[in-house]
Amino acid sequence: MKYSGTPVVTEMQVIPVAGYDSMLMTLSGAHAPWFTRNIVILKDSAGNTGIGEIHGGDYTCEALRSCTPLVVGQQIGKYRSILNSIHKASTKAKEDDGEGIQTLDISKLKFVVKAEWAIECALLDLLGQHLGLPMCELLGEGKQRDQVETLGYLFYVSKKEKAAPELSYLDESNSKDPWFRLRRTQMLTPEQIVEQAGVLNGKYGFKNFKLKGGVLSGSEEMEAVRALKQAFPDGRINIDPNGAWSLKEAIELCRPMEGILSYIEDPCGPESGFSSREIMAEFKNAVNLPVATNMIATDWRQFYHSAALKAVDIVLADPHFWGFSGSVRMAQILNDWGLTWGSHSNNHFDITLTAFAHVAAAAPGNPTALDTHWIWQDGQNLLKDTPAIKNGYLEVPDKPGLGVTINMERVMEANGLYNSLSSHDRDDALAMQYLIPGWKYDCKKPALVR
Ligand code: GKR
Ligand code: MG
Numbered sequence: 001m002k003y004s005g006t007p008v009v010t011e012m013q014v015i016p017v018a019g020y021d022s023m024l025m026t027l028s029g030a031h032a033p034w035f036t037r038n039i040v041i042l043k044d045s046a047g048n049t050g051i052g053e054i055h056g057g058d059y060t061c062e063a064l065r066s067c068t069p070l071v072v073g074q075q076i077g078k079y080r081s082i083l084n085s086i087h088k089a090s091t092k093a094k095e096d097d098g099e100g101i102q103t104l105d106i107s108k109l110k111f112v113v114k115a116e117w118a119i120e121c122a123l124l125d126l127l128g129q130h131l132g133l134p135m136c137e138l139l140g141e142g143k144q145r146d147q148v149e150t151l152g153y154l155f156y157v158s159k160k161e162k163a164a165p166e167l168s169y170l171d172e173s174n175s176k177d178p179w180f181r182l183r184r185t186q187m188l189t190p191e192q193i194v195e196q197a198g199v200l201n202g203k204y205g206f207k208n209f210k211l212k213g214g215v216l217s218g219s220e221e222m223e224a225v226r227a228l229k230q231a232f233p234d235g236r237i238n239i240d241p242n243g244a245w246s247l248k249e250a251i252e253l254c255r256p257m258e259g260i261l262s263y264i265e266d267p268c269g270p271e272s273g274f275s276s277r278e279i280m281a282e283f284k285n286a287v288n289l290p291v292a293t294n295m296i297a298t299d300w301r302q303f304y305h306s307a308a309l310k311a312v313d314i315v316l317a318d319p320h321f322w323g324f325s326g327s328v329r330m331a332q333i334l335n336d337w338g339l340t341w342g343s344h345s346n347n348h349f350d351i352t353l354t355a356f357a358h359v360a361a362a363a364p365g366n367p368t369a370l371d372t373h374w375i376w377q378d379g380q381n382l383l384k385d386t387p388a389i390k391n392g393y394l395e396v397p398d399k400p401g402l403g404v405t406i407n408m409e410r411v412m413e414a415n416g417l418y419n420s421l422s423s424h425d426r427d428d429a430l431a432m433q434y435l436i437p438g439w440k441y442d443c444k445k446p447a448l449v450r
Pocket of ligand 1: 024025026345
């Protein structure tokens with residue numbers, strides 16, 4: 001039989017971009033006024049355009065650009081072979097000590113993120129368009145749902161004026177949208193966190209919330225969790241201190257929260273010579289709460305040890321860590337084993353939002369509500385047709401491929417902002433210096449506890 005083949009990639013563009021952010025607080029410090037990403041745009045011989053988005057920074061940008069000769073000229077139907085050739089050609093960076101992000105050392109995130117997954121996304125977008133099928137139909141066991149439950153990702157926010165004029169954060173005080181006005185203001189008390197959740201519930205209909213912890217003392221953060229549960233008695237409330245608490249502290253803080261928290265994410269990390277996987281397994285023995293992670297299982301080798309120790313119940317398998325096919329493969333395994341799939345996120349544009357919607361649409365079983373930072377960026381669209389979040393659910397486009405159209409004018413504006421920045425890497429210590437002079441990262445000390 002004659003094999004006619006599929007369209008061929010004729011062009012690959014890598015465009016670094018930046019967007020605006022609030023002074024969001026985490027264990028690693030305070031978010032800068034901007035965040036960076038990389039966009040991949042592929043064109044094929046059928047005249048279609050495929051897109052992907054991934055974390056920013058020069059390291060990832062360079063990694064993507066170096067893949068170009070392995071992608072251009074190849075058939076889109078051979079996307080697995082293309083990715084395989086990229087894997088074979090890639091080498092481990094000298095500075096990558098293999099620790100991953102088990103202590104949330106943000107400088108190591110770029111080694112956990114794999115640049116080629118943005119290429120995988122763009123290739124699946126092209127292949128979907130060629131076949132006339134939405135991307136989720138090409139993953140795992142195919143489409144499982146039309147919309148994806150999403151959580152309201154709550155953050156403590158510091159007073160941006162403290163970093164001015166050197167760091168100038170976006171001011172949206174004149175916006176007509178109550179959420180847009182609120183998201184750029186200080187929110188550090190339980191009342192303000194409940195207000196944040198209320199305004200988000202009003203705009204996007206979220207019923208599930210995750211509070212980013214590791215900022216105030218554990219007991220203050222649990223007060224906010226209790227207040228949230230009181231305000232949303234039927235809601236699922238989670239907290240993620242990114243491993244800031246010691247095992248003892250985590251047990252003391254979380255035992256009384258059984259029945260209040262729906263799960264706890266990365267409560268503790270490595271200590272006393274034990275790995276974070278061992279410590280989390282001990283935590284799970286002591287506390288009757290499901291445990292989620294995006295820190296101790298970020299690749300298959302780490303997952304093997306996490307699973308063997310029964311250290312986690314919910315793996316937040318970010319497609320930018322695991323790959324799109326890899327994340328769905330994880331969802332299949334977790335579902336077969338009676339465990340739960342979800343996805344972690346970092347600041348992102350709407351291309352990632354759409355791509356994650358397709359992955360979550362293909363995850364079998366009963367995934368936990370998807371993380372997304374998008375609410376903090378909403379309005380800075382790089383697409384002409386950003387999928388909406390309504391009643392707490394993200395729409396999964398049903399057109400072929402990703403099912404969305406890139407807005408090149410907005411992409412080039414975001415590229416202009418990127419080019420105006422003096423540094424392209426995430427550095428949460430920079431803004432922290434304006435809140436606490438001389439502040440240094442300590443994976444065991446909440447950011448504002450010094
Ligand atoms: O965006 O600051 C942030 C988050 O804290 C991010 O760095 C984490 O990786 O959201 C992530 C998480 O769930 O751990
Ligand atoms: Mg997390």
